[in-house]
Amino acid sequence: MRVSTNSMNSVLLAQTLNVQSDYAKALNQQSSELKSESLAGLSGQAGAVVSLQSDLKASENLATKAKKASSMVEIAYSSITSIAEIVSKAKVEITAAISGTVSDVSNLVRDADNWLVDVQTLLNVTMGGYSVFGGSGGQSKPVDMSLGGATGSAYYQGSGTDWALMVDGSTPLTYGVRADATAFQTTITALRSLSSMTSTPDTETLQNIFDTFDSALTQLGKLQETLSDQSDSLDSVIDAQTDFQLYAESALDSVRAVDVAEATANASQIEVILKASYAALSKVTNLSLTDYLR
Structure with missing residues (x-):
């Protein structure tokens, strides 16, 4: 029987990259205290943010005048x-x-x-x-x-x-x-x-x-x-x-801001998962045909 690790490597690599992306996002939320620094990251709430920002700017202009x-x-x-x-x-x-x-x-x-x-x-x-x-x-x-x-x-x-x-x-x-x-x-x-x-x-x-x-x-x-x-x-x-x-x-703030404590805990959890994913990917990558035949 022919044994191949290519498919398993691809799956684990894709999962690891996704976890790495989630970890980067969590770290960014922790440091910026924002859910997303771009409107695209706010999904369906982007419209509400744009409207509020426009109204806020108009209000500030009127107050100044x-x-x-x-x-x-x-x-x-x-x-x-x-x-x-x-x-x-x-x-x-x-x-x-x-x-x-x-x-x-x-x-x-x-x-x-x-x-x-x-x-x-x-x-x-x-x-x-x-x-x-x-x-x-x-x-x-x-x-x-x-x-x-x-x-x-x-x-x-x-x-x-x-x-x-x-x-x-x-x-x-x-x-x-x-x-x-x-x-x-x-x-x-x-x-x-x-x-x-x-x-x-x-x-x-x-x-x-x-x-x-x-x-x-x-x-x-x-x-x-x-x-x-x-x-x-x-x-x-x-x-x-x-x-x-x-x-x-x-x-x-209610739309864009994150709870810093919650964001820190979330980043820590994802970091644990990411380390585990890297460990699993490393182990699979180093497997040889002999390992499968033992």
């Missing part, structure tokens, strides 16, 4: 606070002039000129190269006090479109304020009225300017309320996206 918008709103709020302080100072000085405490209004005129420069600077503030008060796509310096007359918004050279954040692909969340807002127009009108005084004004004129400043202060306060509401809305968007990202990352 919302944080930038929130920063812009904070800068706008701070600038308006500074403008409101200017208005309050102007009211104090006008009150002194009306009461007769100050007879020389030249200082008031000079202060008004300086305040106009300050307001222009505050309204031309930028963040990351974008104008905070210039509207979406507006130029970096939307306010030029050399333009326009005593009233109106001719000083404004920015965009006519508000900043907006697309929250769900169809619903825009507008934020920020433009430098042509009524509150700023009123403030600038009052400052220009002070700046343009050439002689000692009568009480009625000073009172009218005072009233204009008073109205401006109220309007500036309402703008700050609007910005506060916008800040709350943006914070809600950021919080919602943060919660979603935690959920998505957890879901991805």
Whole structure:
């Protein structure tokens, strides 16, 4: 009878190679803590991973934009606070002039000129190269006090479109304020009225300017309320996206991650099998015809 070990060798070799492949996979899972570093290794769960990764990236992008918008709103709020302080100072000085405490209004005129420069600077503030008060796509310096007359918004050279954040692909969340807002127009009108005084004004004129400043202060306060509401809305968007990202990352881990202890034990078991397979393959490979005839 003719005895051949070729068929047995082929079977054992194929089995050993399969065990070796399983061992390599187990070691990789142990070191990477992932079931597979490629989508192909996740079988039917690959689609879910791709979808979650896409949603996670979109959420991170939205959160980043919302944080930038929130920063812009904070800068706008701070600038308006500074403008409101200017208005309050102007009211104090006008009150002194009306009461007769100050007879020389030249200082008031000079202060008004300086305040106009300050307001222009505050309204031309930028963040990351974008104008905070210039509207979406507006130029970096939307306010030029050399333009326009005593009233109106001719000083404004920015965009006519508000900043907006697309929250769900169809619903825009507008934020920020433009430098042509009524509150700023009123403030600038009052400052220009002070700046343009050439002689000692009568009480009625000073009172009218005072009233204009008073109205401006109220309007500036309402703008700050609007910005506060916008800040709350943006914070809600950021919080919602943060919660979603935690959920998505957890879901991805449940699909991709492995239990390290379990992976280590599995690798050890496969290593034992692999050693046994190598031993069996070595023994069969070294068999001779004499071994079969004993």
